[in-house]
Amino acid sequence: MKSERYLRGMERLMEVDGTGGERVISSLQTIAPDLADYVVEFAFGDVYSREGLDLKQRQLVTIASLTTQGGCEPQLEVHINAALNVGLQNHEIIEAIMHCVPYTGFPRVLNATFVAKKIFEVRNGDVK
Amino acid sequence: MKSERYLRGMERLMEVDGTGGERVISSLQTIAPDLADYVVEFAFGDVYSREGLDLKQRQLVTIASLTTQGGCEPQLEVHINAALNVGLQNHEIIEAIMHCVPYTGFPRVLNATFVAKKIFEVRNGDVK
Amino acid sequence: MKSERYLRGMERLMEVDGTGGERVISSLQTIAPDLADYVVEFAFGDVYSREGLDLKQRQLVTIASLTTQGGCEPQLEVHINAALNVGLQNHEIIEAIMHCVPYTGFPRVLNATFVAKKIFEVRNGDVK
Amino acid sequence: MKSERYLRGMERLMEVDGTGGERVISSLQTIAPDLADYVVEFAFGDVYSREGLDLKQRQLVTIASLTTQGGCEPQLEVHINAALNVGLQNHEIIEAIMHCVPYTGFPRVLNATFVAKKIFEVRNGDVK
Amino acid sequence: MKSERYLRGMERLMEVDGTGGERVISSLQTIAPDLADYVVEFAFGDVYSREGLDLKQRQLVTIASLTTQGGCEPQLEVHINAALNVGLQNHEIIEAIMHCVPYTGFPRVLNATFVAKKIFEVRNGDVK
Amino acid sequence: MKSERYLRGMERLMEVDGTGGERVISSLQTIAPDLADYVVEFAFGDVYSREGLDLKQRQLVTIASLTTQGGCEPQLEVHINAALNVGLQNHEIIEAIMHCVPYTGFPRVLNATFVAKKIFEVRNGDVK
Numbered sequence: 001m002k003s004e005r006y007l008r009g010m011e012r013l014m015e016v017d018g019t020g021g022e023r024v025i026s027s028l029q030t031i032a033p034d035l036a037d038y039v040v041e042f043a044f045g046d047v048y049s050r051e052g053l054d055l056k057q058r059q060l061v062t063i064a065s066l067t068t069q070g071g072c073e074p075q076l077e078v079h080i081n082a083a084l085n086v087g088l089q090n091h092e093i094i095e096a097i098m099h100c101v102p103y104t105g106f107p108r109v110l111n112a113t114f115v116a117k118k119i120f121e122v123r124n125g126d127v128k
Numbered sequence: 129m130k131s132e133r134y135l136r137g138m139e140r141l142m143e144v145d146g147t148g149g150e151r152v153i154s155s156l157q158t159i160a161p162d163l164a165d166y167v168v169e170f171a172f173g174d175v176y177s178r179e180g181l182d183l184k185q186r187q188l189v190t191i192a193s194l195t196t197q198g199g200c201e202p203q204l205e206v207h208i209n210a211a212l213n214v215g216l217q218n219h220e221i222i223e224a225i226m227h228c229v230p231y232t233g234f235p236r237v238l239n240a241t242f243v244a245k246k247i248f249e250v251r252n253g254d255v256k
Numbered sequence: 257m258k259s260e261r262y263l264r265g266m267e268r269l270m271e272v273d274g275t276g277g278e279r280v281i282s283s284l285q286t287i288a289p290d291l292a293d294y295v296v297e298f299a300f301g302d303v304y305s306r307e308g309l310d311l312k313q314r315q316l317v318t319i320a321s322l323t324t325q326g327g328c329e330p331q332l333e334v335h336i337n338a339a340l341n342v343g344l345q346n347h348e349i350i351e352a353i354m355h356c357v358p359y360t361g362f363p364r365v366l367n368a369t370f371v372a373k374k375i376f377e378v379r380n381g382d383v384k
Numbered sequence: 385m386k387s388e389r390y391l392r393g394m395e396r397l398m399e400v401d402g403t404g405g406e407r408v409i410s411s412l413q414t415i416a417p418d419l420a421d422y423v424v425e426f427a428f429g430d431v432y433s434r435e436g437l438d439l440k441q442r443q444l445v446t447i448a449s450l451t452t453q454g455g456c457e458p459q460l461e462v463h464i465n466a467a468l469n470v471g472l473q474n475h476e477i478i479e480a481i482m483h484c485v486p487y488t489g490f491p492r493v494l495n496a497t498f499v500a501k502k503i504f505e506v507r508n509g510d511v512k
Numbered sequence: 513m514k515s516e517r518y519l520r521g522m523e524r525l526m527e528v529d530g531t532g533g534e535r536v537i538s539s540l541q542t543i544a545p546d547l548a549d550y551v552v553e554f555a556f557g558d559v560y561s562r563e564g565l566d567l568k569q570r571q572l573v574t575i576a577s578l579t580t581q582g583g584c585e586p587q588l589e590v591h592i593n594a595a596l597n598v599g600l601q602n603h604e605i606i607e608a609i610m611h612c613v614p615y616t617g618f619p620r621v622l623n624a625t626f627v628a629k630k631i632f633e634v635r636n637g638d639v640k
Numbered sequence: 641m642k643s644e645r646y647l648r649g650m651e652r653l654m655e656v657d658g659t660g661g662e663r664v665i666s667s668l669q670t671i672a673p674d675l676a677d678y679v680v681e682f683a684f685g686d687v688y689s690r691e692g693l694d695l696k697q698r699q700l701v702t703i704a705s706l707t708t709q710g711g712c713e714p715q716l717e718v719h720i721n722a723a724l725n726v727g728l729q730n731h732e733i734i735e736a737i738m739h740c741v742p743y744t745g746f747p748r749v750l751n752a753t754f755v756a757k758k759i760f761e762v763r764n765g766d767v768k
Contacts (some may be wrong), residue, residue, distance in 0.1 A: 159757040163741075166738075166746075167746060200710075200747040202751070209746070
C-alpha cells in the first residue's frame with residue numbers, strides 16, 4: 001500500500017508535470033521502480049508540497065536549476081511543460097531562461113531555449 | 129563618458145546588490161575594468177533591467193542558478209543579500225535553495241544554505 | 257514525533273557519518289530544519305538503508321560522486337571519514353579517488369586527495 | 385612498436401570494456417590516434433591495472449563518476465556494459481546509479497538509468 | 513535601428529562563425545529575439561571584438577571552454593567551424609581539445625573530438 | 641628508476657609550472673605518490689610535451705579549461721603562474737579569462753580573475 005507521502009506526491013506530480021511526469025514514472029517501473037517512488041515521494045510529496053513558495057515560483061527555480069545544470073534537456077522538457085501547466089506564460093519562461101545567461105553563459109541558455117521553442121510550437125501552434 | 133546602458137545598469141546594480149555588488153565592481157578596477165563594465169552594462173543594464181519578471185522573481189532564478197552551478201559561494205553571498213534587498217523573506221530564500229535538492233543534490237544545497245545562514249545571522253541578528 | 261524513516265535514517269547516519277554527519281544536521285536546525293530532516297529521512301533512511309550494495313560499496317560510490325561533482329570539499333570531509341567508519345582502508349579511498357582521473361581530470365582528484373590527506377593525518381597520526 | 389603500458393592497457397580494455405571500448409579506440413584512429421593511445425595506456429594500462437580495488441569496485445566508481453559528470457551518455461553506455469562484463473549484476477548497477485541521487489540529484493540519475501535500461505534490454509532480453 | 517555594438521558584433525560573428533552562427537541567430541527570432549541580440553552585441557560586439565588576443569587564440573579558448581563545460585555539442589559544432597574559419601588547422605583544434613584531458617578527463621574530450629571528426633569529414637572530405 | 645616519460649615530464653613541469661608545480665608533486669608524496677607520477681608522466685611527459693601547439697597556446701587552453709571547470713582555484717593559481725612563466729603577459733591572461741564569460745558566465749570568470757589579481761600583485765608588485 002502506498003504511503004501518504006506517495007499519494008500526496010502523485011497528486012502534486014499530476015498537477016505540475018501532468019502526462020510528461022507520468023511517462024517518466026511509468027518508464028522506470030521495469031528498471032528502477034523505487035527510483036520512481038523517490039521522485040513521487042521525495043521530489044513531489046515532500047519538496048513540491050511545501051509552503052513558502054507557490055507553484056509558479058517553484059517552476060522558475062526548477063527551470064533555472066535545470067538550465068544551469070546542463071545536459072538535462074529531457075527534464076527541461078517535462079518542467080517547461082509543467083511551468084505552463086501551473087500558469088506561467090511563454091514569455092515568463094523565456095525570461096527565466098535568459099536571466100541565467102550572466103550566471104551560466106549562453107550555451108546552456110541556448111540549449112534550454114531550444115527545448116522551450118519546441119514545446120511552445122507543439123502546445124500553442126506558435127511561439128509568441 | 130559612460131553609456132546609457134552603464135548608467136541604467138549601475139542604478140539597477142545598486143538597487144539590487146547594494147554595497148556587495150559595488151565592492152565587486154570596485155575590486156575589478158585595477159585588474160579587469162572592462163569586466164566590471166560588462167557586469168554593469170550587460171548583467172544589470174541589459175538583463176536585470178528587462179521586464180517580464182519582477183526583481184523578486186529574478187532573484188529566485190539567480191539563487192537557483194548559483195546554487196546549482198556550484199563553487200559560486202562569493203556570488204551567492206552577494207545575491208542572497210540582493211534577494212533580501214528586493215524584498216524576499218529569509219524563509220523564501222531558504223525555500224528556493226531547498227527546492228534545488230531534487231535537481232542538483234544535497235551538497236550544493238547545503239553549501240548555499242550555509243552562505244545564507246551566515247548572511248541572516250549578520251543582517252538579522254538571528255536566523256528565523 | 258519522528259517517523260520510522262527518520263529513526264532508521266538517524267541510526268544509519270550515525271553508523272556511517274558519525275559525529276561529522278551529526279554536526280551537519282545540528283548546524284541546520286536554526287536555518288533549515290526540514291532540510292536536515294530530508295538528509296536524515298531521504299539520504300539515509302531511504303537510500304543508504306537499501307540493500308543491493310553494502311556500506312563499503314556505497315562509500316566508494318559516494319566518494320566518486322563527490323569528487324566528480326566538484327566544490328564539495330565539506331561533504332568529502334564527512335564522507336571520507338564515513339568511508340573509514342564503515343571499514344574502508346586509507347589506500348582504498350585513495351584508489352577510488354585516483355580512479356576518477358580519467359573521467360574527471362586531475363584538478364578535482366587533487367582537491368579530493370588533499371581532503372583525504374588532512375583527514376588521514378588527523379585520524380591516524382600518519383598518512384600511509 | 386607499442387609499449388608495455390599499451391599492451392597491458394589493451395588487454396585490460398578488452399577485458400573490461402570489450403567491443404564497446406574497442407569501437408571507441410577504432411573510431412579515433414583517423415582523427416586523434418594519440419588520444420586513443422592515451423585511453424589505452426593511461427586509463428587502462430596505468431589506472432585500471434592498479435591493485436587496491438578489484439574490477440567490480442572500479443566499475444562502481446566509474447559509473448558514479450560518469451553519472452555525476454553529466455553529458456557522458458556514450459561513456460556510460462560503454463561502462464555499464466563493462467560493469468556487466470566484470471560480473472556486476474543489473475540490480476547492483478542500478479543501485480550504484482540510484483545511490484548518486486542525494487549527491488547529484490534526480491536528472492543525472494534518470495539519464496544514467498535510461499542508458500542502463502536500454503543496455504539491459506539488449507543484453508538480457510529483459511530488464512530485471 | 514541597430515546599435516553600433518550590434519553592427520560590429522554581426523560583422524565579427526559573420527567573420528568568425530559564418531553561416532553556423534547566422535543560423536543560431538535566425539532560429540532565435542521567433543522565440544527569444546533579444547537573446548539573439550545579446551549574442552551578437554555582447555558575445556561578438558563586446559567580447560570577440562576586443563584586442564589583446566587574436567581570433568585564433570580566442571577560438572582556442574572558446575574550444576577549451578566548451579569542451580570542458582560539457583553538453584555543448586551544438587555550440588562546439590559552430591565554434592570548431594569557426595576555428596577553421598579564422599585559420600586554425602585541423603590538427604591544432606584536435607591538440608586544443610586533447611590538451612583538456614588532464615583538466616576535465618576523457619569523456620568530455622571524446623565528445624568534443626567526435627564533433628570535430630564529423631566537421632572535418634564534411635569540410636575536408638577527409639580528417640587529417 | 642624513473643622512466644623517460646617521467647624525466648621528460650618533470651623537465652617540462654619545471655619549465656611550465658616551476659616551484660608551484662613542484663610543490664603539488666611534493667605534497668602528494670606521503671598520500672598518493674603514484675598520482676604525483678601520473679601528473680608528471682601523463683599530464684607533462686605526454687600531453688604538455690606534444691607538438692602542434694606552443695606553450696603559450698597550451699596555457700591559454702589550460703586557463704580556459706580551469707576557469708570553466710569551476711572550483712579549481714588552487715590549480716588556477718599554479719597555471720596562471722605557469723602562463724607568466726612561458727611568456728604570456730598579464731593582460732593576455734585576463735583576456736583569456738574574460739573571453740570565457742559568454743560560455744560559462746560571470747561567476748567562474750570572476751573567481752578566476754581574483755586568483756589572477758592576487759598572483760599579479762605578488763609577482764609584479766602591481767596589477768597592470
